[in-house]
Amino acid sequence: MRYFKTLVGKECIEEIISSRGAALYIVGCGVLSVFSLLLVSNTELSLLDNAQAVYMMSAIIIALALLIAVIRGSDGFAGERERETLETLLITPVSSNEVAIAKLMGLIFSWLIVFVLSIPYLWTLGSTGQNLISAIIYLFVAGTLLVVIFGGFTLALSARMKTLKGTLSIGLSAFLLSGSPILLGPSLRQSTVGRFVDLINPFSNALNMLDSVVVDSLGVLFQIIPLAILVFYTIAAIWVLSMAAKRVEL
Amino acid sequence: MKKYVALCIGFMMAMLFVVAGNSHAEGTPFIQVSIQAPTGALKMGDRPVFKGVVKNTGQRNLQGLVVYLSLVSLKPGHEHPVDLEDWSAQKAVRIDQLVSGETNRQDWPMRLIQAGRFGVALTIVDPLENRPIVSDLVSFKIQPKPTVASGRILPVAIGEPLLLLIFFGLFHWIHTRSRRLIKDVQIQELLHERKL
Numbered sequence: 509m510r511y512f513k514t515l516v517g518k519e520c521i522e523e524i525i526s527s528r529g530a531a532l533y534i535v536g537c538g539v540l541s542v543f544s545l546l547l548v549s550n551t552e553l554s555l556l557d558n559a560q561a562v563y564m565m566s567a568i569i570i571a572l573a574l575l576i577a578v579i580r581g582s583d584g585f586a587g588e589r590e591r592e593t594l595e596t597l598l599i600t601p602v603s604s605n606e607v608a609i610a611k612l613m614g615l616i617f618s619w620l621i622v623f624v625l626s627i628p629y630l631w632t633l634g635s636t637g638q639n640l641i642s643a644i645i646y647l648f649v650a651g652t653l654l655v656v657i658f659g660g661f662t663l664a665l666s667a668r669m670k671t672l673k674g675t676l677s678i679g680l681s682a683f684l685l686s687g688s689p690i691l692l693g694p695s696l697r698q699s700t701v702g703r704f705v706d707l708i709n710p711f712s713n714a715l716n717m718l719d720s721v722v723v724d725s726l727g728v729l730f731q732i733i734p735l736a737i738l739v740f741y742t743i744a745a746i747w748v749l750s751m752a753a754k755r756v757e758l
Numbered sequence: 759m760k761k762y763v764a765l766c767i768g769f770m771m772a773m774l775f776v777v778a779g780n781s782h783a784e785g786t787p788f789i790q791v792s793i794q795a796p797t798g799a800l801k802m803g804d805r806p807v808f809k810g811v812v813k814n815t816g817q818r819n820l821q822g823l824v825v826y827l828s829l830v831s832l833k834p835g836h837e838h839p840v841d842l843e844d845w846s847a848q849k850a851v852r853i854d855q856l857v858s859g860e861t862n863r864q865d866w867p868m869r870l871i872q873a874g875r876f877g878v879a880l881t882i883v884d885p886l887e888n889r890p891i892v893s894d895l896v897s898f899k900i901q902p903k904p905t906v907a908s909g910r911i912l913p914v915a916i917g918e919p920l921l922l923l924i925f926f927g928l929f930h931w932i933h934t935r936s937r938r939l940i941k942d943v944q945i946q947e948l949l950h951e952r953k954l
Contacts (some may be wrong), residue, residue: 524926524929525929525930525933527930530926530929530930533922533926534919534922534923534926537918537919537922538919540915540918541914541915541916541918541919542915544911544914544915545911545912547911548911625918625922628914629911629914629915629918632911632914
């Protein structure tokens with residue numbers, strides 16, 4: 509347990525002390541700044557209700573967190589393999605499952621940093637409107653579950669695939685595919701295919717949940733189905749990761 | 759003979775009256791069109807509905823009339839026609855048939871996305887006529903309404919990345935400096951041991 513704790517600590521601290529981690533957060537902050545400035549400077553966007561602006565900002569925050577999770581998740585095992593440190597890591601007195609869980613916790617830690625950094629932006633956009641607190645709570649819940657889902661699947665890929673490039677390209681493609689709700693817009697999601705994709709896509713479920721909470725002010729009862737779908741994917745991602753971690757490619 | 763001359767003059771005068779009457783009928787508009795702005799103060803972001811009325815005041819039935827909305831900015835010194843792209847989803851209406859004496863009413867919903875003084879008018883095009891008919895220009899004023907507090911966003915949007923940059927910069931500087939110090943101490947210890 510002591511070694512596991514050390515490993516978790518190392519994964520989290522690496523986030524702050526590595527220049528790559530710092531660059532990711534600074535760029536992420538820049539993205540949020542540009543988007544929030546766009547919200548006030550664009551004539552049409554500036555007419556949005558505060559709640560609508562908060563919802564849009566939440567969607568961008570989630571997309572940013574997932575992008576970071578996919579990039580870091582791809583690096584999880586594949587990066588160690590390329591830096592030739594994977595074998596050393598696997599002969600330490602921690603099981604490969606514990607290594608995988610520690611790496612997943614590192615991803616959750618990086619999500620927490622993004623979440624904390626995003627709160628001032630949400631506050632400036634939504635403090636004069638309704639549902640800001642609900643938005644922050646649901647963003648935290650949905651973001652955490654999504655980071656575990658995307659991070660878990662990418663880490664599993666990283667454990668089984670030999671190259672970082674391959675893992676990263678598959679992870680980013682999956683991210684783009686699931687990010688279609690943001691890319692396509694609401695009109696294309698009204699068709700039967702669009703609705704089906706919405707139902708099975710965890711990203712869409714998280715966005716729909718935020719939409720109904722922040723914009724439509726609906727209660728917890730209306731969030732049971734999207735939450736259940738997200739929890740189902742989370743359990744599936746953890747299971748897939750533990751299966752993949754048992755057979756890590758060297 | 760005088761009788762014939764008087765009859766001819768009378769006939770010619772009657773013809774002149776008929777011609778004059780017809781030309782008078784051509785000059786009067788056979789369609790009346792008007793548009794009404796909603797009452798009350800208008801502000802940015804509102805979605806008021808302008809009411810349009812088209813009445814066939816002529817003798818013949820009209821078919822295939824096209825009614826379209828025009829918006830113009832009346833800001834002094836910056837008068838210009840406004841593209842309705844973002845303002846209105848409904849830019850034109852086709853009236854299939856308007857029988858003599860009939861009135862057609864339309865709703866023109868608009869989304870007010872800019873503050874200032876504007877004028878709106880309806881134009882009707884009858885495919886059988888070569889002159890469109892335009893309603894009176896109805897002017898209205900839109901008050902500005904900032905929904906997102908722009909004054910608060912700027913400090914956060916600029917300040918947070920800057921603070922983060924300073925924090926990580928300092929952190930890395932201290933981290934690298936302490937590592938270098940440790941290395942220096944180790945080297946000095948090693949040198950000291952060798953001297954001994």
